[in-house]
Amino acid sequence: MSNSIGLDAQKSQQLVESLNTLLSSYQIQYMNARSFHWNIKGREFFELHVKFEEIYNQLLLKVDELAERILTIEGTPLHAFSDYLAISEINEAKGVQNGPEAVAILLDGFTLLIKAQRSILAQASDAEDEGTASLMSDYITEQEKLVWMLKAYLG
Template identity: 90%
Template structure:
């Protein structure tokens, strides 16, 4: 059986499950970046305050794109923060005000996002889901560069 956009229903359901975990991870990464933006202190305040805002704005766009992709392949996106906390592969960060610690936390989160997106990319290819595959490919390309930059910042 196929859904209304011609994808195998069973494979789409499996993709929805994986995308909901990814969506949850993005929501936690977003809140971590937002928290760092609000709470950063120290000599790097001015540069990191701006960078964290740039990062959380990018993450917020992806949250919306992921939820809409889930809807497009006929799934239901998770939409309760309690669900995000339980499904996320990224840990919620609390009380971090130190620049290097905040950057290292974001770096670990983006590393996890890339890993998850590579798995979904393979799953999407198997399902012949070009839309999801393309989205994952774009995210991976963008985030690989960000990981390099965050690592360079940390030295």
């Protein structure tokens, strides 16, 4: 049985579950980056304040794209933080004000996002869902470079 865009309905529902987990992880990564932007202190304040804003703005765009992709493949995106906290693969970071610690936390989060996106890319390819596969491929490419830059920052 196919959905209205011609994808296998059962495989699409499995993708919805994976995408909702990814969406949850993105929401937590977004809030971590936002918190670091607000609360960072020290000598790196000016450069990290700007970088964290750039990062959280990019994350917010992806949150919206993921939710819309879930809707496109006829699923329902999660929309409560309690749900995000329950299934996110990324943990909340509270009270972080140290620049290198904040960067390391974001680095770990992006590493988890890339791993999850690779898994969804394979799942989407199996489901012949080019739209989701393309989205994951674009995110992976962008975030691999960001991981390299964050690692370089940390030395």
